[in-house]
Amino acid sequence: MPALGTLNEAPRLVDLPPIPDWFEAELSDIRRIDGHPLFRIVDGQRELVFRNGEMQIKHYLQTDEQACFVRIERQYFRRKSAKTGEYKEYQSREEARADTDKDLFLMVEPKISIEVRMVGKPCWVIETYVAPSDMSEEAWEQVRFAEYVKDGKPQMFDALGPFPREGKYIHCLDLLDKEGNAIAPSSRLIESLKSRLIEFESDHRALQERIDDDMAAAAAFEEKQIKRMTDNFYQKHGLAALTQFHNVTASKPIVTGQIQTVNGVNK
Numbered sequence: 001m002p003a004l005g006t007l008n009e010a011p012r013l014v015d016l017p018p019i020p021d022w023f024e025a026e027l028s029d030i031r032r033i034d035g036h037p038l039f040r041i042v043d044g045q046r047e048l049v050f051r052n053g054e055m056q057i058k059h060y061l062q063t064d065e066q067a068c069f070v071r072i073e074r075q076y077f078r079r080k081s082a083k084t085g086e087y088k089e090y091q092s093r094e095e096a097r098a099d100t101d102k103d104l105f106l107m108v109e110p111k112i113s114i115e116v117r118m119v120g121k122p123c124w125v126i127e128t129y130v131a132p133s134d135m136s137e138e139a140w141e142q143v144r145f146a147e148y149v150k151d152g153k154p155q156m157f158d159a160l161g162p163f164p165r166e167g168k169y170i171h172c173l174d175l176l177d178k179e180g181n182a183i184a185p186s187s188r189l190i191e192s193l194k195s196r197l198i199e200f201e202s203d204h205r206a207l208q209e210r211i212d213d214d215m216a217a218a219a220a221f222e223e224k225q226i227k228r229m230t231d232n233f234y235q236k237h238g239l240a241a242l243t244q245f246h247n248v249t250a251s252k253p254i255v256t257g258q259i260q261t262v263n264g265v266n267k
Contacts, residue, residue: 013045014122017184026190031197036129036167039193041185044121044174050161052146057120059171068119075112079104123182126193127169137163 019041028037042059049058061068077096078087083103089111090096096108146159177183 014182016043016045016122016124016182019124019185023185023190026187027185027193030190030193033129033131034167036131038129038197039172040127040129040169041175042125042127042169044123044125046120047125052159053157057118059121059125059174061119061121070117070119072115072117073112074115075110078109078111079107080109081105121174124175124185126172126175126185126189128172129167129169131167132163132165135164135168 024041027039027041031038044059045057047058048055050056051058077090077093079090079096079099080087081101081103082105087109088099088101088104090099090108093108093110140160140163144158144160144163145156147154147156175183175185175189
């Protein structure tokens with residue numbers, strides 16, 4: 001996967017085909033549940049969800065059922081305060097040297113920070129609303145907290161966050177052509193979603209199976225992810241939410257692509 005980030009910048013995102021002005025209103029009118037549109041459209045590159053104690057990309061790219069990440073390296077410079085012992089950071093060596101604060105030591109230290117970011121799907125994504133009544137709060141709390149091993153010691157973290165009392169949206173479909181390129185939503189999509197709704201309404205089991213299949217797929221994927229955690233800086237970024245009763249020691253996740261930073265730094 002190509003590099004997706006540069007110094008002090010978020011990963012570059014793909015410009016998606018524009019959504020027609022009328023589309024979102026018609027999409028919302030297909031059906032509402034407790035005031036929430038049954039379907040909504042989101043940008044797969046930007047939509048976030050609470051996962052592993054923080055907000056992360058919701059609809060991530062996968063390679064062999066493993067999430068894709070990009071490593072971003074940033075070079076910066078710093079000077080230490082003789083008064084407080086704290087460091088002040090700068091974008092360039094020249095900026096650091098130009099600082100006339102008399103409390104700072106003259107020595108300018110070059111540093112490199114490394115950040116790992118999950119890569120979202122470069123397309124529009126249709127999501128389906130799931131009401132709180134369709135989920136079990138008791139089951140949610142049973143698997144909400146996860147455990148992994150760091151420095152040989154078990155560590156606990158909040159993998160799922162609080163129970164979604166307002167409901168939640170889950171993945172329905174990606175808007176891609178046969179070649180895997182992003183496409184704009186259309187009236188044909190509206191008719192397709194209406195047909196799906198008719199099927200769900202005629203047989204409630206179809207809707208329940210859709211929800212169950214989505215959760216089962218997430219559980220299978222996330223189990224593999226948690227097994228691939230490692231005791232290094234990739235841990236927080238490579239970890240997926242714990243599902244049904246997993247308690248495992250981790251190994252290294254897949255990281256795809258790495259970028260060059262300015263000033264000739266490339267690791």
